[in-house]
Amino acid sequence: MTELLRVNNLVTQFKTESGLVKAVDGVSYYIDEQEIIGLVGESGCGKSVSQLSVMQLISAPGDIAGGEIIFEGKNLLDYEANGPRMRAVRGAKIAMIFQEPMTSLNPVLTIGQQLTEMLHLHMKMNDEAARKRAIELMSLVGIPGAENRIDDYPHHFSGGMRQRVMIAMGLSCNPKILIADEPTTALDVTTQAQLLELMKDMVERFRTSLVIVTHNLGVVARYAQRIYIMYAGRIVESGTTKDIFGNPRHPYTIGLLKCIPRLDEEEGTKLVPIEGLPPNLINMPQTCAFLPRCSYRLDKCAREPWPEMTAVNGNHFIRCYADTKEKKK
Amino acid sequence: MTTYIIRRLLIALVVIIIVTLIVFFAIRLLPGDPLIIFLGQQATQGGISQDELEHLREVYGLNDPILVQYGNWVWGILRGDLGTSIYYHEDVGVLMGDRFPITLHLGILAFIINIVVGVLLGLAAAIRRGTWIDAVTTTLANIGVCIPVFWLAILMIYLFGLELRWLPIAGYTPPTKDFWLNTQQIIMPVFCMAVTMMATTARLSRSSMLEVTRQDYIRTAWSKGLSERTIIIRHALKNGLIPVITLLGIGLGMVFAGSVFVETIFAINGIGRLLVTSIFAQDYVVIQSSSLVIALIIILSNLLVDISYGWLDPRIRYG
Amino acid sequence: MTERDSTTITVAFQEAPPRVNEWRRFWRVFLQRRIVIFGLVILFLLVFSAIFANVIAPHDPYIGILADSLQHPNSTYWLGTDIQGRDTLSRLIFGTRTALMVGFVTVGIAGVVGVGLGLIAGYFGGVASMIIMRIMDALMGFPMLILAMLFAAVLGGGIQNVVIALSIATVPGYARVMNGLTLSIRENDYIMAERAMGSSNARIMLSHILPNAIPPMIVLVTLQLGGIIMAEAALSFLGIGIKPPGAAWGAMVSDGYRYLSNNPTLSFAPGIAIMLVVFAFNMVGDGLRDALDPRLRGIL
Numbered sequence: 001m002t003e004l005l006r007v008n009n010l011v012t013q014f015k016t017e018s019g020l021v022k023a024v025d026g027v028s029y030y031i032d033e034q035e036i037i038g039l040v041g042e043s044g045c046g047k048s049v050s051q052l053s054v055m056q057l058i059s060a061p062g063d064i065a066g067g068e069i070i071f072e073g074k075n076l077l078d079y080e081a082n083g084p085r086m087r088a089v090r091g092a093k094i095a096m097i098f099q100e101p102m103t104s105l106n107p108v109l110t111i112g113q114q115l116t117e118m119l120h121l122h123m124k125m126n127d128e129a130a131r132k133r134a135i136e137l138m139s140l141v142g143i144p145g146a147e148n149r150i151d152d153y154p155h156h157f158s159g160g161m162r163q164r165v166m167i168a169m170g171l172s173c174n175p176k177i178l179i180a181d182e183p184t185t186a187l188d189v190t191t192q193a194q195l196l197e198l199m200k201d202m203v204e205r206f207r208t209s210l211v212i213v214t215h216n217l218g219v220v221a222r223y224a225q226r227i228y229i230m231y232a233g234r235i236v237e238s239g240t241t242k243d244i245f246g247n248p249r250h251p252y253t254i255g256l257l258k259c260i261p262r263l264d265e266e267e268g269t270k271l272v273p274i275e276g277l278p279p280n281l282i283n284m285p286q287t288c289a290f291l292p293r294c295s296y297r298l299d300k301c302a303r304e305p306w307p308e309m310t311a312v313n314g315n316h317f318i319r320c321y322a323d324t325k326e327k328k329k
Numbered sequence: 330m331t332t333y334i335i336r337r338l339l340i341a342l343v344v345i346i347i348v349t350l351i352v353f354f355a356i357r358l359l360p361g362d363p364l365i366i367f368l369g370q371q372a373t374q375g376g377i378s379q380d381e382l383e384h385l386r387e388v389y390g391l392n393d394p395i396l397v398q399y400g401n402w403v404w405g406i407l408r409g410d411l412g413t414s415i416y417y418h419e420d421v422g423v424l425m426g427d428r429f430p431i432t433l434h435l436g437i438l439a440f441i442i443n444i445v446v447g448v449l450l451g452l453a454a455a456i457r458r459g460t461w462i463d464a465v466t467t468t469l470a471n472i473g474v475c476i477p478v479f480w481l482a483i484l485m486i487y488l489f490g491l492e493l494r495w496l497p498i499a500g501y502t503p504p505t506k507d508f509w510l511n512t513q514q515i516i517m518p519v520f521c522m523a524v525t526m527m528a529t530t531a532r533l534s535r536s537s538m539l540e541v542t543r544q545d546y547i548r549t550a551w552s553k554g555l556s557e558r559t560i561i562i563r564h565a566l567k568n569g570l571i572p573v574i575t576l577l578g579i580g581l582g583m584v585f586a587g588s589v590f591v592e593t594i595f596a597i598n599g600i601g602r603l604l605v606t607s608i609f610a611q612d613y614v615v616i617q618s619s620s621l622v623i624a625l626i627i628i629l630s631n632l633l634v635d636i637s638y639g640w641l642d643p644r645i646r647y648g
Numbered sequence: 649m650t651e652r653d654s655t656t657i658t659v660a661f662q663e664a665p666p667r668v669n670e671w672r673r674f675w676r677v678f679l680q681r682r683i684v685i686f687g688l689v690i691l692f693l694l695v696f697s698a699i700f701a702n703v704i705a706p707h708d709p710y711i712g713i714l715a716d717s718l719q720h721p722n723s724t725y726w727l728g729t730d731i732q733g734r735d736t737l738s739r740l741i742f743g744t745r746t747a748l749m750v751g752f753v754t755v756g757i758a759g760v761v762g763v764g765l766g767l768i769a770g771y772f773g774g775v776a777s778m779i780i781m782r783i784m785d786a787l788m789g790f791p792m793l794i795l796a797m798l799f800a801a802v803l804g805g806g807i808q809n810v811v812i813a814l815s816i817a818t819v820p821g822y823a824r825v826m827n828g829l830t831l832s833i834r835e836n837d838y839i840m841a842e843r844a845m846g847s848s849n850a851r852i853m854l855s856h857i858l859p860n861a862i863p864p865m866i867v868l869v870t871l872q873l874g875g876i877i878m879a880e881a882a883l884s885f886l887g888i889g890i891k892p893p894g895a896a897w898g899a900m901v902s903d904g905y906r907y908l909s910n911n912p913t914l915s916f917a918p919g920i921a922i923m924l925v926v927f928a929f930n931m932v933g934d935g936l937r938d939a940l941d942p943r944l945r946g947i948l
Binding site for chain 1: 459544545546548549550551552553554555556557559563564567568571641642643644647
């Protein structure tokens with residue numbers, strides 16, 4: 001499979017009144033053609049910011065401070081943030097859908113207008129063709145009576161429907177990559193399942209790669225082929241879905257999986273939470289960010305800076321000094 | 330949408346009724362014999378006999394219960410009878426009719442300048458946030474709201490009227506009689522009224538636009554690869570200008586308030602000056618009627634603003 | 649909104665941040681901008697001048713030496729004199745007393761009445777809200793200045809009636825904001841919890857809703873104080889309210905108008921004083937708002 005996107009050592013930081021926050025602190029990953037990857041982590045770990053950085057949608061006080069985003073042979077960070085070349089990529093080559101369907105659509109424009117503007121811009125369609133295509137797309141994502149609803153306004157649609165519209169918008173120009181930033185977090189569980197199935201179908205049909213950003217391991221377990229686990233602005237574990245779930249090696253991942261209740265557990269078994277609090281990202285120390293909460297810690301961890309990603313086997317990497325296979329705490 | 334309009338209409342009606350009550354009963358707060366007040370000090374000093382006073386009391390309906398008096402007064406207003414001025418001895422309707430076009434002339438010009446300059450500057454400041462345009466606009470606006478309109482008028486009179494002698498410092502000749510003189514005369518008054526309004530307008534449109542640019546749907550628009558120009562014009566403006574419409578209501582109030590000072594200082598016979606002179610002449614008939622008319626105009630225009638607000642926002646228009 | 653499903657990471661109980669940090673943070677944000685500090689300095693000077701007016705004023709503001717009338721600024725009279733030989737600077741300094749007095753008393757009265765009305769209207773809704781808010785709407789149908797003029801004319805001149813008139817004109821704005829605040833605070837879960845516990849209406853209103861509404865109301869009040877002082881100046885300019893020999897800035901501007909060609913300082917100086925004070929209150933109000941809750945930036 002050819003590589004579509006490679007991100008090397010992306011650093012995005014925010015200047016706040018209390019100090020510098022490195023929301024994304026040296027993140028590297030890649031996406032191949034026609035694959036679905038998951039980017040998992042808790043709130044504040046930097047997963048959304050990393051994807052917004054790829055689209056160069058970061059504005060003051062945020063700032064992309066370093067790294068490369070290689071797409072189609074060029075470094076996207078060389079392009080001016082809102083310049084013509086970046087804009088040619090947005091929507092047409094890399095598209096994004098967001099978490100809040102209720103506020104992500106413009107309330108004073110019709111759905112039709114919001115769908116067709118991309119078709120006008122990137123696909124150079126005329127009004128008639130664009131409208132036709134928009135109706136097609138709406139039907140494709142499962143909006144009944146698309147022909148009648150195309151001139152409706154966003155407030156006429158439910159949250160789930162709006163998210164479908166967003167998916168239609170995202171795929172309308174046949175992008176190579178679709179980034180879905182917590183696409184189902186704001187929706188109820190049933191709608192979540194429907195939408196995820198829809199996305200999977202759509203990306204298969206359009207031959208698009210999909211990045212699912214989420215805090216929900218369940219979502220990626222079912223749909224993603226590879227997973228990246230993020231913590232405090234860095235990727236701490238990466239591998240195939242099988243690797244991550246079958247053989248989790250980073251203490252954080254292990255902790256995460258222990259939190260999930262399992263059907264095959266005995267009744268009365270307690271959930272084991274990860275102790276401690278998420279870290280304060282302001283002026284982080286050089287050592288491992290997970291250290292305060294880690295039950296596998298070594299002396300080395302307090303002295304040395306955060307380790308590099310090392311291979312466990314094959315394509316399975318972790319960022320840890322400890323050998324978590326040994327002790328089962 | 331229809332329910333929205335009807336509801337707004339009903340509320341406006343209730344408010345208008347309350348306004349008439351306030352205006353009517355506020356005047357009744359005055360101490361002393363209402364008859365004396367209505368006849369004016371001068372008339373009673375002329376030595377009218379008690380019998381004649383009693384007769385006049387009947388004529389003015391001052392012996393009727395207060396609610397009846399209120400009813401008669403409202404009924405009179407509805408038929409267009411605004412009373413007779415104590416001071417001018419003229420029909421108030423005529424008095425106001427003469428002066429209204431003048432205030433309107435100044436007010437409309439000031440309003441247009443206010444909207445055009447204020448909204449543009451505010452938008453520019455919001456779109457180019459953090460740049461010098463923003464800094465200059467915000468500073469000027471912040472200072473602008475602090476400038477007393479009467480002081481500005483005096484300042485301008487001193488500068489352009491007395492020192493430089495470029496412009497006349499008082500008077501209003503109808504544009505039909507002498508257009509160019511009229512233009513010279515209104516430059517300063519209009520400018521004074523406009524400046525204070527502009528500052529508020531610029532601040533409001535700036536903060537409104539800033540609010541809009543922070544919205545999620547703007548981020549979505551960027552992610553679609555649209556250009557800044559498209560985003561501002563197609564996505565942001567319509568949302569950002571909707572609250573600015575409320576400025577129309579506020580602006581009208583500021584025009585009336587400003588006209589009070591500007592007309593007094595520049596000796597222009599408009600509604601504002603009428604109000605001031607009647608206050609000093611204790612001409613309560615005029616005070617009553619003109620306050621009512623001003624309030625009515627403002628409430629009605631606010632109603633219009635509300636309705637257009639509803640029409641512009643698809644969430645209300647299409648339910 | 650977000651369904652807590654089982655794979656969400658559980659977080660250990662988080663302690664409330666210590667009180668000390670909140671104060672420090674408030675002061676740090678509040679004093680961040682130089683313009684706010686500038687405003688505070690002006691306000692300090694204002695209050696200082698008002699309290700110590702008789703000490704710092706170089707001459708008597710009410711009685712002048714006729715022989716010294718209409719002098720330009722010089723070493724004896726720093727800002728010149730008026731037609732009666734009264735020192736402009738001293739009158740400015742004593743004018744701070746009028747400005748502050750009118751400003752604070754008006755805000756005090758209007759604050760209590762407006763907050764009270766808004767609280768009742770917002771909390772009880774229904775008929776009470778209808779009546780109260782419609783009356784407020786009716787009052788707001790008049791431009792604030794014209795309303796104040798109307799009531800000042802009706803009640804008569806003098807500083808007391810000016811204060812009452814200004815209060816009446818200011819109450820609707822406060823009531824409306826307080827109404828809105830009450831409505832939104834009322835929807836919070838903890839209010840419902842209080843009701844479920846059986847707390848009385850009075851208790852909920854006074855102990856829960858009111859304290860939460862205080863910070864935005866303080867911001868509103870500060871931001872409007874400048875406007876009230878300007879309105880008082882406008883009224884005294886017209887001759888409603890404080891008249892000479894009383895030292896009120898607006899009246900001073902009006903007086904000076906007649907002698908504009910001889911001695912423009914007479915009108916200019918008080919105008920600048922008005923501007924400075926209004927500006928100061930606005931800047932301090934902005935600073936307060938940013939320090940207390942920047943989210944208010946769109947609303948207040």
